[in-house]
Amino acid sequence: MTNQPAQPTPVTKPEHTGWQVSMRRPRGFTLLEALIASIIVSMVAATASMSVAVGSSIEQQNRLSVLAMQAAELQMSSVLEQSYETMYTLAGTEAVGQLLAPKRPGATVRGLLPTTFSELSRITTVVTENRTLTQYNNYTVSGKRIEITVKGPTGLTLARLVRFRGMEPTT
DSSP states (O other): OOOOOOOOOOOOOOOOOSOOOOOSOOSSOOHHHHHHHHHHHHHHHHHHHHHHHHHHHHHHHHHHHHHHHHHHHHHHHHHHHSOGGGGGGGOEEEOTTOOBOOOOTTOSSOOBOOGGGTTOEEEEEEEEEEEEEGGGTTEEEEEEEEEEEEEOTTSOEEEEEEEEEEOOOOO
16 A cells, blocks of 8 residues: 555535524624613713803803993992982982983983893992091091992892092082
């Protein structure tokens, strides 16, 4: 017997005879992967909506603060335009939505401020007091302290202006 190497026998592919079960991993997502992905997406959406809500709230508060300062400055200019003796006539409380505008030239009454100021209330106080100026050898000046406080819809003070107007000298 001679030792001859064995000839490989050709392997023939079996013909496709029907459905075959594959042992490879399926290409789609499993239920657990889909659940985790949906939780992550919902957490991101919740965080984004919360930041939008906080930003909107801060923007609203800033808008009200700017309007409150404008309302205080308008009232202060109205008080300071009055004669020294009649300044106290503008003192008092204006309810929410009832803020008065400065008197227009030639007008006899003051109209309401626009509706953008409708969430604000305003308190004007005029008090007679003496101020001592220490830098001028304790010189005392008689006058009136004007204080204007503007509050928001929750009652929180949004703006406060305080001025002093000295008594006008008599000649």
